[in-house]
Amino acid sequence: MEKLLQYGYIPTADTQSYQVARITAVHRERFEIVCEKGFTYARLKSSVYFVNNERNDDITGTAEYPTVGDFVLIQYNESGDSTIVRTLERKSYFARKDPSSKLHKSENSDSFQAVAANFDYVFILSSLNHDLNIGRLERYLTLSWQSQAIPVIILTKADVAEEYEDLVKEVEKIAGYAAVYTISSKTGVGLEELNEYLKPRKTIVFLGSSGVGKSSLVNALAGEEVMKVNNIREDDSKGRHTTTHRQLIKLENGVMIIDTPGMRELGMWDVTEGIGEAFSDIDQYMGKCKFNNCSHQNEPGCAIKEAMENGELSLERWESYNKLKKEARYSDNKVDYSIMDKKAGKQFSKWNKQQKKAGKNRN
Ligand SMILES: Nc1nc2c(ncn2[C@@H]2O[C@H](COP(=O)(O)OP(=O)(O)O)[C@@H](O)[C@H]2O)c(=O)[nH]1
Ligand SMILES: [Mg+2]
Incomplete structure (x- = not known):
């Protein structure tokens, strides 16, 4: 064994x-x-x-x-x-709707496929360069909590980003329980801090859009070229979609990495659970309204409204939460194995x- x-x-x-x-x-x-x-x-x-x-x-x-x-x-x-x-x-897994399923359109009869399993951490990569998108990060976080693994946000390409402190603060605000790291695979900045995750027998899934630097980070951590790097056109930061293949590799130090082509590419875009963890800042207000059936619209004594009025909660954050929550309702109970x-x-x-x-x- x-x-x-x-x-x-x-x-x-x-x-x-x-x-x-x-x-x-x-x-x-x-x-x-x-x-x-x-x-x-x-x-x-x-x-x-x-x-x-x-x-x-x-x-x-x-x-x-x-x-x-x-x-x-x-x-x-x-x-x-x-x-x-x-x-x-499985102790953790990501699933997507079976793209070959003809039953897609009817509400309760989707079939699901797992796309990766048994990982301990999800490294959510996003580039500080120009494609950082808060809404997408919130979605990745929710999907990660849903998978039963621990998400870690990694902001890449610190070497080419300018003035990114505010951006990092913005990400930290929505990160909830997830840790946020800023790195450069090119200069090696910030890589050492990832060591606490790179332990033998642990498995990490890499997620993030094409071109954010997933393969480059794998190579930087491995100390050799184990993954093919896409050369992207930096003008529009669109990567070529070459990683269509999911593969688990074990590095010298015993940590395992599953590189993926990204969740949208994988068709894994539906949230069902994980919203409570991803939006822990909002969850804390739930049940604190004067009326327990509060719709958070115009009711008096609404904890959400109060939080927005005193600046604890932003409207964007509240809207993201509602958007994912609404989707989750639609996909509730669909994962019936x-x-x-x-x-x-x-x-x-x-x-x-x-x-x-x-x-x-x-x-
Ligand atoms: N300047 C800079 N470029 C990077 C960094 N990491 C990756 N890149 C570049 O970004 C492009 C896409 O990288 P790749 O690792 O293939 O991204 P993937 O599609 O997420 O696997 C390549 O041109 C890399 O050289 C970094 O830390 N700094
Ligand atoms: Mg890649």
Whole structure:
């Protein structure tokens, strides 16, 4: 079990006679995995996988396709692809609506896919250069809290940004419980302070729009080029979208990193939970109004109105909160994994097709 422990596995499940593996990348129909025997490939067989995962009704988020970061049980095959038997319980995950789902438009029947799993921290990267967007950060924070991992805000490219103190203050105001760091991958400024997150057996997901410097930071932390850097046109700060691939890599010091192409690119844009944590400054006023059914419009004794009047709460912040809250109401109760479980067999073939298509686009 030594190798899997290094990959962050905590032995809890009854693994029976199977081997444990961690998924390091997802290809068309094949998974790159690491197991005790080293790096190898694995596949799903619906006759095996969906039978074995039916027992997982009680475990949120596991009765579906494995994704990068997942711990799985495999039948190890020495001479070919191993077979994935079952996905183990996730301690954290990001999910998106299944883009291949035809049921998208109807309110309660969306199916979901996990896009990354079992991470400890989410590094939310945003460039101090010119694309810093508070609303987007608030959304990233909410999605991160929802994932069950701890968000950390990292403001990049400090070497080229001018006069960014006010910007940092603005970010700190909306960061809530999340820590905020200012760094430059180019000069190395601020990187040392990230050391407390870069521990063996921990997994970090990198999030942020294309071009903010995710791959550059991975390389700076690794001390070598492990990720391809996009050369962007600095005039409009739009990166080329080359990272379409999610991959888990382990650095020399034992920390693991999942680089992503960004949440919008991943189609992960819906908030459901996590708003309370992301907006802890607003949450504290809830239940403090004179009327407990206060709509925070014109009622007397409204704690929100008071906070805005005395400058504790800004209108922008209140509007962001309401915007995400409204979306969350629409997507409430949609992540019903027990339903997914029953549909799993049907989804498997659909998913296979989708992976093939994605693979074609990628190549
Ligand atoms: N000046 C400066 N440029 C950076 C920094 N980090 C990344 N870049 C540049 O920003 C562009 C996009 O970087 P990349 O790491 O590929 O971004 P990703 O798309 O988020 O992975 C590249 O041209 C990098 O050289 C930094 O700290 N300072
Ligand atoms: Mg990149």
